[in-house]
Amino acid sequence: MSKQPTASNSGDLQYLLEMLDALVAPEDYLSGSEKHSSKEAIFAAYQLQIRQIIPFEKMGFMVPDEDGLDFELEYFWPESQIEKELQEQLEQYIEDRTFSVALQQNRPVILQKGEHNSELEILHVLATRSKIVAMFFGVTGKIKKELNELQLKMLSIIMANCAYALDSNELATQIREYNEQLETKIEYRTRELLTAKEVAESANKAKTEFLSNMSHELRTPLTSIIGYAESIHQGLADPVAQNINLEKTKKQSEVIIRNASHLSQIINDVLDLSKIESGNLEIEKMVFSPVLMIEEVKNLVTLMAKDKNLELIVHYQLPFPAEIDSDPTRLKQILLNLSSNAIKFTESGTIRIEASFVQPEQKMFFKVIDEGIGVAPDKHGQIFEPFRQADNSTTRCFGGSGLGLVICKHLSEALGGNISLKSEIGKGTTFSFSIATGKVPYENLIQTEMELFENKEDDDDFKPPSLQGHVVFSEDWIDNQDLIAFYLENTGLSYTATSNGEEAVEKVLEESPALVLMDIQMPVMDGMEATQLLRACGYSGPIVALTANVLKDEVEKYMANGFDGFLAKPIGQKKFYSLLEQYFEKSSISKKEQSQDSWPASDKFKTMSANFASSLPERLKELREVLGQGDLKQFAALVHGLKGAGGSFGYPEITVLAKEMEKVIKERAIKELPYQVNELEKMINDIVLNQ
Amino acid sequence: MSEKPKKEQIALVADDSVLLCNLLKESLLELGFSEVIVANNGKQAVQAYKMNKIDLTFLDLEMPILNGIETLKAIKTLDANAYVVIVSGTGTAASVKQAIALGAKGFVVKPCSPAKISEAVQKYQTQAAEHRYTE
Numbered sequence: 029m030s031k032q033p034t035a036s037n038s039g040d041l042q043y044l045l046e047m048l049d050a051l052v053a054p055e056d057y058l059s060g061s062e063k064h065s066s067k068e069a070i071f072a073a074y075q076l077q078i079r080q081i082i083p084f085e086k087m088g089f090m091v092p093d094e095d096g097l098d099f100e101l102e103y104f105w106p107e108s109q110i111e112k113e114l115q116e117q118l119e120q121y122i123e124d125r126t127f128s129v130a131l132q133q134n135r136p137v138i139l140q141k142g143e144h145n146s147e148l149e150i151l152h153v154l155a156t157r158s159k160i161v162a163m164f165f166g167v168t169g170k171i172k173k174e175l176n177e178l179q180l181k182m183l184s185i186i187m188a189n190c191a192y193a194l195d196s197n198e199l200a201t202q203i204r205e206y207n208e209q210l211e212t213k214i215e216y217r218t219r220e221l222l223t224a225k226e227v228a229e230s231a232n233k234a235k236t237e238f239l240s241n242m243s244h245e246l247r248t249p250l251t252s253i254i255g256y257a258e259s260i261h262q263g264l265a266d267p268v269a270q271n272i273n274l275e276k277t278k279k280q281s282e283v284i285i286r287n288a289s290h291l292s293q294i295i296n297d298v299l300d301l302s303k304i305e306s307g308n309l310e311i312e313k314m315v316f317s318p319v320l321m322i323e324e325v326k327n328l329v330t331l332m333a334k335d336k337n338l339e340l341i342v343h344y345q346l347p348f349p350a351e352i353d354s355d356p357t358r359l360k361q362i363l364l365n366l367s368s369n370a371i372k373f374t375e376s377g378t379i380r381i382e383a384s385f386v387q388p389e390q391k392m393f394f395k396v397i398d399e400g401i402g403v404a405p406d407k408h409g410q411i412f413e414p415f416r417q418a419d420n421s422t423t424r425c426f427g428g429s430g431l432g433l434v435i436c437k438h439l440s441e442a443l444g445g446n447i448s449l450k451s452e453i454g455k456g457t458t459f460s461f462s463i464a465t466g467k468v469p470y471e472n473l474i475q476t477e478m479e480l481f482e483n484k485e486d487d488d489d490f491k492p493p494s495l496q497g498h499v500v501f502s503e504d505w506i507d508n509q510d511l512i513a514f515y516l517e518n519t520g521l522s523y524t525a526t527s528n529g530e531e532a533v534e535k536v537l538e539e540s541p542a543l544v545l546m547d548i549q550m551p552v553m554d555g556m557e558a559t560q561l562l563r564a565c566g567y568s569g570p571i572v573a574l575t576a577n578v579l580k581d582e583v584e585k586y587m588a589n590g591f592d593g594f595l596a597k598p599i600g601q602k603k604f605y606s607l608l609e610q611y612f613e614k615s616s617i618s619k620k621e622q623s624q625d626s627w628p629a630s631d632k633f634k635t636m637s638a639n640f641a642s643s644l645p646e647r648l649k650e651l652r653e654v655l656g657q658g659d660l661k662q663f664a665a666l667v668h669g670l671k672g673a674g675g676s677f678g679y680p681e682i683t684v685l686a687k688e689m690e691k692v693i694k695e696r697a698i699k700e701l702p703y704q705v706n707e708l709e710k711m712i713n714d715i716v717l718n719q
Numbered sequence: 720m721s722e723k724p725k726k727e728q729i730a731l732v733a734d735d736s737v738l739l740c741n742l743l744k745e746s747l748l749e750l751g752f753s754e755v756i757v758a759n760n761g762k763q764a765v766q767a768y769k770m771n772k773i774d775l776t777f778l779d780l781e782m783p784i785l786n787g788i789e790t791l792k793a794i795k796t797l798d799a800n801a802y803v804v805i806v807s808g809t810g811t812a813a814s815v816k817q818a819i820a821l822g823a824k825g826f827v828v829k830p831c832s833p834a835k836i837s838e839a840v841q842k843y844q845t846q847a848a849e850h851r852y853t854e
Contacts (some may be wrong), residue, residue, distance in 0.1 A: 530812030536808040537828040540835055553812065562816060566804065566825035566842045635744065640738055668781065669736055672808040675830025676742055682828050689808075 047182055050080035070197060071103035073667035074190040081182045082150075082175060084166040089154070091162045097339075099127075100164055103261060118165060121151065131160060136180050143365060144171045154182060154191035161191045180283060245294055251616070257281040292598070297431040304438045311442050313466075316356045318349060318392065319480055322383055329367040343482055345384035345472035352392065353466030358439045362447075364384055365432040366396040366459045373457070374400035385473075391445060391462045399456040408449060412437045436461065446688040492518035492605055495612045501545035502555065503574060508599070512545065512574075515604050519613075529553025533561050543611045544571040545595070548586075551568050556589050556644035563590040570611050574599065588590075629719045640677040641719055644712045652707055663701075681711060727753040729771055732777035733764035733790065734806065739831070743777055743806075746815060746833060752838050761785025765793045768801070775843050777827075779815060782805035795822050802846070805841045806831060 071089050078084065088111075094618025099122075101115055121127040129150035130137040141147040147170055154162040164187055168175075260280050264271075304310045326342050331486045333340040355700045363381070370379045377399030384393045385669075403411060412433055436459075452455040474480050492515070499516055503509045506526045516523045524539060526532045529546075530553045544562070546555040553561075553705035559571050573594040586594055596605050629685055647670065655662045667689045672681030685708055692700045725789060730752045732743045732783065744755040756762035756771060762784045768776070776794065780787035794801045800833045803825075805818045810828035820824055824846070 223798075265781065533812050533815055534828075536809050537815065537826055559752065559820060564819045564824075564826075564837065565815060566827070566839050568838055596736035616786075635740055636738065643738070668808050673736055673738055675832070676739060715788075 031148065044178070047081060047178060050077060051182060067194065067197065068103065070190065070193050071604075072417050074186060074193070075103070075105050078164075078166070078183065078203060079184055081178050082166065082168065083184065084150075085169040086110050086114065087164065087166040088719070089162045089164055090118065092160060095161075096611070099622060102162075103233060113134055114165060117149070127151065127163070130163065135184055138180075140165075141246045142170060148175065148184070152187045154187050156191050156192065157281055159195075160397070161194045164190075173699065199481045216579065242298070246291065249291040249294075252287045253284050253291070256284045259285075296433060301431050301433050304435065309438065309442060311355045311358060313355055315351050318352050318359075318383070319344070319474070321356050321360055322363070322381070323481075325363045328364065329371065329381075332368060332371050333379055336371060336374070337375065338374055338619070338625035340379050340381070342366075342381045343383070345382065346476075346477070346480075347385070347475050349385050349392070349468040349629055350381070350464060350472045350474050351470060352408075354443055358443060359463060361393065362436045362439050362443075362461060365394070365436050366394075366461075369432060370396050370400065370457070370459075376396045377456075385465065385468070387468070387473075392465050393460065393462045395458055395460050397456065397458045402453040402455055402457055403449065403451040403453075406452055412447070413451065421543065454607075467515050492601075493609050493612075495519045495521050495608060495610055497521055497542040499543045499545060500526065500532060500535045500539060500541040501547075501574075502529065502550060502558070503524040503545075503547045504528055504550045505547075508547075508597075512599065512604075515599075515601060515609075519605065519608055521608070529555055529558030529561075532558045534563075536562055536567055537565060540567070540569070540570060543608070544569060546571055548573055548575040556586070559590045572607065572611070638719065640673060641679070641715050643717060647711055648705070648712055651708070653703065655701060660693065660698070664690070667693065679715060682708075685711060725755050728774040729754045729756065730774040730839065731756045731764060731767055731771070733761065733767075733773075733777065733782065733787075735759055735782045736738065738803045739779075739829075741816065742844070743831065746752060747775075747840070748776075748834050749755055750837060761790035761793075765797070766789050768794050768797055772791040775840070775846070776801065776803045777806050777839075778823075779805055781809075781816070788814075788821065791818065802843055804843070 075087060078087065086106065088101050088102070090099040091102040092099050099118075100362055101111060101118065104111055104114055116528065118127065122132075126139065134155060135151060137150040137151040139151070141149055148168040150164070150166045150168075150455075152164040153160060154164060253428065254390075260277055263277065282341050286383065300309070316366060322342060322344075326340065330340050334371050367379065367381060379399075380395070380397040380399070382395040385391075386393065425631070437447050440461040440463060445462030447459065447461040449459050499521050501509075501512055501516075501523060503512060503525070506527070509527065513523060513525055524535045524541070526535050528550045532544070532546060532555075533540075533553070544567075546559055548555040548556075555573060555575075559573075570592040571590060573591045574597060575582070575586075575594055576597040583594055646667065650662065651666050654666060667686050671686035671690065673682050674680065674684075685704065689701065689704050691706075692698075692704065720739055724769070726729070728751070729805045732740050732747065732755055734740045739821055740757045740759065749757045754776070756767050756773070758767050759782075761782045763775070763786065764782075767773070778787050778794075782790070787807070789805055791805070791809065794803060801822075803823050805823045805826045805849065806829060807814060808829045810826060811847075815826050825842060826834050827839055
């Protein structure tokens with residue numbers, strides 16, 4: 029295997045040049061038109077090159093699999109059925125470790141085969157500097173003579189070339205794949221961003237629209253409220269207002285009330301929604317009668333329906349639970365919302381509320397069916413989204429915050445159910461919703477129509493109750509103060525109004541009222557502190573919190589701090605009167621105590637009272653003297669003594685006057701004092717005369 | 720006014736008005752106290768508190784020599800558990816706050832109606848039963 033026997037110098041050179049030529053030429057394939065050359069193409073090109081150097085009869089390339097443990101025949105030449113033969117031969121080499129020897133050296137491993145070793149088989153590794161790329165396997169024909177060193181070196185060069193070609197091809201493929209992936213990713217992200225942007229823009233647009241609608245919604249009722257209030261005010265302020273049109277004023281104030289309650293509804297909706305969105309919606313479950321609740325809704329909705337000449341039907345599917353465990357306030361809210369919607373969007377026909385109970389599911393199902401304008405099918409989903417009505421123009425036509433249905437959806441879900449609608453344009457809409465009821469035992473199911481209304485309370489008009497006693501209340505908001513005072517006057521109760529906690533403490537201690545109504549949020553001293561202070565001072569009468577904040581935690585806090593109860597704001601007449609009745613009924617015992625609020629007609633007291641009365645002329649004399657000397661300090665001390673003693677001995681009028689005198693002294697309006705002393709003299713004369 | 724305390728109880732009444740002191744004394748005796756000691760100023764009150772086992776004290780806020788607040792402080796120093804009810808002609812929120820902060824157990828604004836006094840005494844009796852103010 030060393031030398032070509034017939035070599036001449038020029039022949040050698042010629043031969044060498046041919047070999048080199050063969051080595052160079054097929055490189056074309058790489059720079060050729062095929063940009064993305066495949067492994068196949070590389071193997072095919074090098075196969076040609078190899079055959080120009082050594083005329084193999086058969087050859088093949090084996091490529092390691094991904095983990096590099098096994099080799100597979102991936103390319104072979106010629107194509108006709110030699111695969112199996114090559115494969116078998118190679119497996120044999122793998123077994124006798126020739127293969128692994130070949131892997132470890134970067135030169136040909138030559139094996140002699142056949143008769144007289146006339147056949148040669150060559151294994152040659154294809155390796156780059158860093159890794160093994162493939163294994164070449166070639167079989168020469170029988171006729172072949174020995175291979176010379178030059179051929180073998182050439183083969184090694186080709187193998188190295190091929191190895192790098194394969195490697196760079198693989199790298200190129202990888203880069204191409206990465207590129208493609210990257211492009212896909214970028215495209216995907218871009219699309220995502222675009223969608224997000226659209227969503228954000230649309231949400232923003234919806235919010236902006238909502239805000240402008242909202243602002244419009246708030247302004248509209250406010251305009252009427254301010255307008256009519258001003259007109260009433262002007263009517264009253266007019267000096268020639270003798271002929272006030274009472275009928276007109278009544279109508280105007282009705283408009284004010286209607287608009288104010290509408291405004292209040294919108295604000296409540298917005299607050300509810302913000303609670304829902306921040307996850308702070310409170311659900312307070314309790315056992316209650318669904319029939320009573322539905323009848324309450326019916327009463328409210330009937331009025332609205334009458335205004336538009338619509339008929340309202342409530343249908344109970346029997347058997348119906350007498351009691352369920354849910355949140356009555358929230359359930360009522362859903363029903364009221366859906367029914368008033370139904371009325372709003374219906375011009376003529378019937379509104380139908382259906383209620384049914386499904387025992388196995390422990391759920392109640394409600395339907396509110398109207399014969400109104402309907403909702404287009406493509407708007408069915410949108411209608412439950414915040415800040416939307418089916419159509420923004422709807423808001424302009426029908427009013428409302430556009431939040432009602434969103435709130436209904438959240439509420440029904442919070443109550444363990446869901447909500448949906450069926451609708452046909454022009455024919456009407458049916459809203460269906462469900463709520464979980466908790467377990468309803470069989471005996472709690474109402475079976476007959478008659479039983480259904482057995483417990484229905486009479487909900488007739490009410491009149492303020494007639495009550496006796498004294499109330500101290502505190503409320504910093506002057507309008508609310510007037511309102512409470514008005515309600516109290518209607519019942520005949522006497523009252524003292526205060527506008528902060530400190531005043532309340534002072535008045536309660538002074539007047540020992542039978543009931544204290546205490547606002548929570550007040551300036552100077554809040555209701556909580558005032559109540560604690562009153563309890564510390566020994567006031568043991570009932571103190572009721574007036575508050576808009578009636579969450580469970582808050583109420584518990586009130587109770588822990590000395591309150592006896594609470595009244596939720598806004599304060600409605602009915603609620604207020606029933607609260608008063610409760611306390612003034614309860615306090616019938618303390619009323620008795622109050623009737624003892626004059627001293628017992630014991631002889632001892634009579635004597636003491638008489639002693640006090642007879643000391644009065646002497647005291648008056650002293651007062652005049654001190655005033656004459658201008659000793660204001662001493663004068664004040666004497667007045668103070670009178671103030672404390674007067675009422676204590678059964679002469680409250682003296683205490684009242686002394687209090688006024690103290691005020692005058694404090695204000696330094698000294699000129700007033702002689703008049704007051706004269707007043708006192710009259711009073712004392714009366715007392716002495718009547719003794 | 721009905722139930723008499725089971726143990727003999729002594730009350731202290733401090734007011735510069737003799738008339739008012741007598742009034743309070745009479746009603747406290749009627750409410751079941753076995754003895755009512757009367758003081759006409761703060762100094763006398765502190766002295767009386769030192770000399771006797773006082774259960775309940777009514778203290779006027781506006782007194783000569785030692786005013787009610789100073790007297791309250793002195794009594795509280797003598798006996799941290801002292802049960803003192805403040806009586807005052809002017810129940811300003813500030814004075815109420817101060818008295819309660821100093822440990823007064825009640826605050827009665829003049830005129831002293833029987834309801835107010837018996838309410839204060841009842842509260843005392845309940846707490847006495849609960850907290851064993853009585854020995």
